[in-house]
Amino acid sequence: MGAFRIIPCLDVDQGNVVKGVRFQDLRTMGDPVAFASRYRDEGADELVFLDISATVEGRNTLLPVVRQVAEVLDIPFCVGGGVRTVEDARQLLAAGADKVAVNSAAVANPELLAELAALLGSQSVVLAVDARRTSWGWEVVTHGGRVGTGRDVLSWVREGAKRGAGELLLTSVDRDGTGQGFDVELVAAVRHAVSVPIVASGGGTSPEHFFLAYAAGADAGLAASIFHEGQTTVGALKRTLAARGVPVRWEEAWG
Amino acid sequence: MTVTVVDLGVGNVPNVVRAFRRLGTTVEVVAQAEDVAVARRLVLPGVGAAPPALERLRKDGVEEALREAVANGAWLLGICLGHQLLFEELTEFGLHRGLGFLPGVVAPLPSGVRVPHMGWAKVEATGAGFGSLHGRWFYFVHSYAAQPAAEHLLGVVTHDRVSFCAAARRGRVVGVQFHPEKSGEAGAQFLREFLELSS
Numbered sequence: 122m123g124a125f126r127i128i129p130c131l132d133v134d135q136g137n138v139v140k141g142v143r144f145q146d147l148r149t150m151g152d153p154v155a156f157a158s159r160y161r162d163e164g165a166d167e168l169v170f171l172d173i174s175a176t177v178e179g180r181n182t183l184l185p186v187v188r189q190v191a192e193v194l195d196i197p198f199c200v201g202g203g204v205r206t207v208e209d210a211r212q213l214l215a216a217g218a219d220k221v222a223v224n225s226a227a228v229a230n231p232e233l234l235a236e237l238a239a240l241l242g243s244q245s246v247v248l249a250v251d252a253r254r255t256s257w258g259w260e261v262v263t264h265g266g267r268v269g270t271g272r273d274v275l276s277w278v279r280e281g282a283k284r285g286a287g288e289l290l291l292t293s294v295d296r297d298g299t300g301q302g303f304d305v306e307l308v309a310a311v312r313h314a315v316s317v318p319i320v321a322s323g324g325g326t327s328p329e330h331f332f333l334a335y336a337a338g339a340d341a342g343l344a345a346s347i348f349h350e351g352q353t354t355v356g357a358l359k360r361t362l363a364a365r366g367v368p369v370r371w372e373e374a375w376g
Numbered sequence: 377m378t379v380t381v382v383d384l385g386v387g388n389v390p391n392v393v394r395a396f397r398r399l400g401t402t403v404e405v406v407a408q409a410e411d412v413a414v415a416r417r418l419v420l421p422g423v424g425a426a427p428p429a430l431e432r433l434r435k436d437g438v439e440e441a442l443r444e445a446v447a448n449g450a451w452l453l454g455i456c457l458g459h460q461l462l463f464e465e466l467t468e469f470g471l472h473r474g475l476g477f478l479p480g481v482v483a484p485l486p487s488g489v490r491v492p493h494m495g496w497a498k499v500e501a502t503g504a505g506f507g508s509l510h511g512r513w514f515y516f517v518h519s520y521a522a523q524p525a526a527e528h529l530l531g532v533v534t535h536d537r538v539s540f541c542a543a544a545r546r547g548r549v550v551g552v553q554f555h556p557e558k559s560g561e562a563g564a565q566f567l568r569e570f571l572e573l574s575s
């Protein structure tokens with residue numbers, strides 16, 4: 122059994138870590154490299170960097186950040202936001218990222234997942250899925266939840282895994298920013314649909330929330346503000362989870 | 377202290393270079409046989425499929441240069457695919473002859489094990505010399521595993537209730553299936569131990 126991973130997420134705008142609820146009211150929090158080092162030292166298993174900058178003529182503003190982070194970071198990290206082509210992804214991996222996450226570009230062109238998997242290997246390809254509850258289940262949405270696609274999340278994750286996505290970054294846009302906990306029914310439904318690892322995202326703020334995500338079948342839990350604002354540390358969260366029997370990676374130094 | 381990283385053109389060289397630099401080591405990256413042959417502390421990284429890496433090794437005499445260096449007392453650390461290349465035979469897309477520094481074959485992970493085996497896993501030491509391998513977590517990404525002789529097994533990892541080789545050693549040749557350069561403090565500790573042993 123692998124460890125249940127704790128993943129701090131860093132939203133990056135023009136090279137700075139920012140905080141805001143779903144792209145609204147962005148507030149600058151600081152330097153991505155400083156955040157990365159701090160979370161590594163606290164016991165983070167992986168980091169996710171999402172570029173939320175408005176794309177300027179297709180230029181990837183995250184590349185310099187990825188290079189700087191790779192200099193200091195000795196744990197895996199994933200980058201996403203604005204990845205549209207195989208070339209975008211290749212550049213991010215060459216700059217030092219371990220995985221790339223694709224979202225709306227894959228929805229628009231599902232074949233992109235197969236191309237990415239063929240060139241980079243499935244282990245480097247993360248399908249980010251933003252899910253919104255509907256009367257019939259969960260709908261795939263894009264652009265921070267503003268655009269509905271009419272697609273069923275469960276059929277989309279099956280297709281995504283089949284085309285070569287090696288992991289799912291599953292965000293509940295209903296829960297994101299609410300602090301009410303992960304949508305564990307969504308996690309459980311996706312767990313039944315596919316066998317690839319699931320990173321639960323959106324709404325997780327307490328150890329209990331992470332425990333429930335684990336119990337529902339998630340392989341990792343992702344959060345941002347609870348770590349950024351010092352509400353808890355990754356180490357403290359892991360200690361609580363370990364006491365409840367969740368297998369977590371543990372080093373004495375985090376005690 | 378200098379570490380010589382052999383660039384086979386099959387990935388993760390920059391991350392491995394950065395990991396050794398963070399430990400205060402001088403790192404040189406080489407691709408030519410003559411540079412490999414005279415090195416004292418070699419690192420063979422690699423990710424991805426074995427056949428292109430083997431092809432690169434056999435081109436321009438890099439394989440012979442590695443043998444020469446090891447025969448002359450150099451240390452050699454193989455990482456991930458580089459670890460697998462150290463063995464006699466690899467069974468990836470057909471049967472391939474490996475470098476043969478370690479007896480044994482590299483085979484697909486048994487059926488029933490989810491592949492790729494990816495993520496953090498706890499290693500249990502089965503041999504002496506590396507304290508970092510005692511019950512600490514390392515980062516793995518692989519679908520094949522080496523099957524060394526018992527006396528060369530240094531550490532094992534268990535995934536989906538199946539145990540397989542995490543690390544092996546024969547004399548001055550050491551191989552690790554995990555990525556020490558991505559394994560946080562445990563990985564740094566392992567690399568420090570390799571540097572101490574080889575100095």
